[in-house]
Amino acid sequence: MSKFSTLHQVNRVIRNLLDFLALLYLLDVLTFYVCSDVLYFFTRMMLHANRWTFLRWIFIVYLCFRVGRFVFYRHRIENRLKNKQKDLLDKHGLLNQKLKMGEVPTLSADEATSMTMPELRSKLRERKLTAIDVIDAYQRKALEIFQRHPGCIAEIVFDSDVYAILADTKLDALKESDSKESYPLLGIPVSVQELFPIRGCDHTMGYTCRTKKAAEDDCALVAALKEAGAIPFVMANVRQKLMGLTSENPIFGRTRHPTHPHRACVSGDAALIAAHGSCLSFGADMFGAGRLTAAFCGLAAFKPTTGRMSQKGLNLPIRFPERLGVVATPIGRTVDDITDAFRALWTSALFKQDTSLAPINFDESQFTRGKTEKLRIGYYHGLEDLLPVSPSVDRVMEQTRHFLESKGHELVEFSLPDAGQAYQLIMSLVNTCIQPESLRLIYREGNGDVLVDYKQRAVHALYALPTLLRKSICHLRADAVESKYPVTALALRAMGCTKSYADLQIECDAYCKLVHEKWNDCELDCLICPVSPIPTPWDYSSFYSINSVLIFTSLYNLLGYPVGTVQVGQVERDDIEQARDAIKPGEDMKTLLMFAQQMDGSEGLPLGVQVVSKPWNDELALGVLKILEQMRA
Known part of the structure; x- marks a missing residue:
């Protein structure tokens, strides 16, 4: 063990000891005001108050220091949040100013955004429209959506104009050469969820402590999209609360459902597409979030096989279990839209960015099997x-x-075998990973970050309890509600899970094998x-x-x-x-x-x-x- 590690452990032991002694002092003061004289007398005897009188001032100073430190960091976090929100408003103002200073638009926002993706692609290839005009129209629509539905958009990507110019250059070259080569996303405006890093933009997942830390480079997905000719122009809102169905965080606000404002909307992607603010969006399918947000808004979405979409370059505030990793999920108005996304990405555009992916191109024969064969x-x-x-x-x-x-x-x-056991396994795996990660993010890195509701605080307080105590509380509560709320009981037992990550992985492998065998038996x-x-x-x-x-x-x-x-x-x-x-x-x-x-x-x-x-x-x-x-x- 290094000298630095030893000193670090000694420092941690001293801090824990001081916290414990401070707690004893607080109990002493509380009993003085609350309890009777007899209880106070015995408490003083137990704590040996007379012997420890000289330490009282040390405890008082230490308590004041800890409270003052928390207030200071909390104030700094609040200021950081206000500054971030001010920066967002400034960016919107700059974009509005840029659009007003430009030439009279040849394409209105409503005309551009009402086109389907195939119509837009056709007009771009025929050069009836330019990519820069399309991007300007979508940017005007984005500003309009920001005013009407402020929770949809997280950030605006300012260098999208550059990639629109590059797309126009390539489109002109294709027209001159009369090329018949298909480029499904060339010149198409797309949005990506705020989780995916874009160079020069923050990717916070709604945590204030991650603001002012702009990504230095694009993640593999964004880089592949740009190489395929797509133009990422906005970042969609994201939920801070993983175990929730509402996209809400302190930075960007809450995303409202496009047709039923009091219904849940899991992310900003689907609401943005439903409001005609984007042709295609790429979300993250954590717990099925990409599919849920599409289904709730009447759209199409597809989570591919784990391993066919890259996770390279992702730097999430909370590390997720590898088996339940963040799978990029395209969301579109139609199935053809998301199919074209895969046709464009499952080429060298994506495989060149991440060599760990299986280089499997889009299989047209499999896509048409449902029309030509009996399934x-x-x-x-x-x-x-x-x-x-x-x-x-x-x-x-x-x-x-x-x-x-x-x-x-x-x-x-x-029927899926043992679905309840599988869900408990999922939640156990998630809680085993997220418990230390969330405490690190909220209390060490974030110094008491701003959370969307008190329930998150309660969950983090539960995570902070000793393992056996947390397990006892969760299992007692699960036993009490199991007869009425069986699925809740599964989640509660998972929150009290004490198994190691390796043991849970073995159970996951066994369950996957069980399902695969039953699937094959049923042919x-x-x-x-x-x-x-x-x-x-x-x-x-x-x-x-x-x-x-x-x-x-x-x-x-x-x-x-x-x-x-x-x-x-x-x-x-x-x-x-x-x-x-x-x-x-x-x-x-x-x-x-x-x-x-x-x-x-x-x-x-x-x-x-x-x-x-x-x-x-x-x-x-x-x-x-x-x-x-x-x-x-």
């Missing part, structure tokens, strides 16, 4: 003996099954299932509602399977009435009450399904999504 497709509605689905979700699942059967495919019933090509048991939930839903949603998406993060979502219907008035009529006394009464509460006022909300395929068969799942997209027509 064997598994399906399930709810999770057996754990969580059913609401009437609206049950209805669209039945409609989806009948639609695929009408296309000549074979549908067979399937499935792909699988359809709900993306959520309920439509878009209310903002700030209960812990039970949140976990009931996350269990349907996070299972495929654990498995590493490619999975996407597309809208196939919407909530109807009959669904709401059925949810109310279904409430009857029994074991599932709390779940049925939750369904009725979440369904109230949900008429018109989009309903989506997930399509899953085996690893490295991403294109097959995309092809089935393309078929299901016809249901909306």
Whole structure:
């Protein structure tokens, strides 16, 4: 052990001892004012107050120092937050000034943003439009969205004009040479979630302590997008609270649902696309966030096989388990939009940026299999003996099954083995990694960073408890709620998990093997299932509602399977009435009450399904999504 490490340990022991003695002194003072004279007498005897009188002033000074230090750092964090928000407003002002000083726009914001991605690409290739005009139009739209829906956009990327000029140069060269080579993203404006570093921009995940630390270089995904000709022009808002369904943080505010303002919106990506502020966006699929935000807003999204999209260059404030890593997930209005994104990226554009990726190009034959071959497709509605689905979700699942059967495919019933155990395993893995990471970020690096709500403080306080005490509290609470809220009980037990990370990884491997064997035994090509048991939930839903949603998406993060979502219907008035009529006394009464509460006022909300395929068969799942997209027509 080095001399520095020894001194560091001694320093830590002394600080802990002083904290302990200070706590004893606080107890002494409290008992003096609160307890009776007898209790005070015995307390003084136990603490040997007469002997320790000379240390009292040391304790007082130390306590004042700790309180003063906390107040000082908290004040500095608040100032840092205000300065960051002021910088954002200044950037918007500069962009507005730039747009006003330019020439009269040849393309209005509404004209540009109302075009579909294929229409925009066609006009760019024919040179009826220039990339710089398109970017100017989208920037004007971004300023308009910032005023109407301030929680969608995190930051504006100022060097997007440079890449628009480069795109125009390449488009001119292609027209002169009469090239037929396809460039699906050339000149197309795209947005990326604030988690993905772009040179010169902060990537904070909503934590104030990460402001004023601009990325020195692009991450591999952004670099590949730029090489493919795409133009990242804005960064979308992100949630600070991982175990939540609302995109909210102290820096950029809260993202509101585009059609139902009091419903949850998991990130700014989908809200931005729904408001016609972007053609295509790239989110992060943590716990299925990319799929959920798309499904809640009636869009399409696809999480590819873990290992087909690069995580190189990501520098998240909180390190995530490698098995549940941050998978870049394209979100678009249609399945064709996200398919074109993969066609552009699964080339040398991405493989050159990250040599650790499997260099597998987009397989067109797999993409069209659903049209040319009869597929064997598994399906399930709810999770057996754990969580059913609401009437609206049950209805669209039945409609989806009948639609695929009408296309000549074979549908067979399937169930995930031990879904409850798998979800507890996911949450255990996450908590084992995030517990030390969050404490480091909030209290060491952040010095008491600003959090969005008191529940986060409570969770971090729970993390700070000794392991055995935390385990006892979580398991006692889980036992108390298990009969009424089984999914909540799973999450609570996971928060009290004491297993090592290595042991959890072994359990994950065993579960993945179990699912893979069952999949092969059933000879499935792909699988359809709900993306959520309920439509878009209310903002700030209960812990039970949140976990009931996350269990349907996070299972495929654990498995590493490619999975996407597309809208196939919407909530109807009959669904709401059925949810109310279904409430009857029994074991599932709390779940049925939750369904009725979440369904109230949900008429018109989009309903989506997930399509899953085996690893490295991403294109097959995309092809089935393309078929299901016809249901909306």
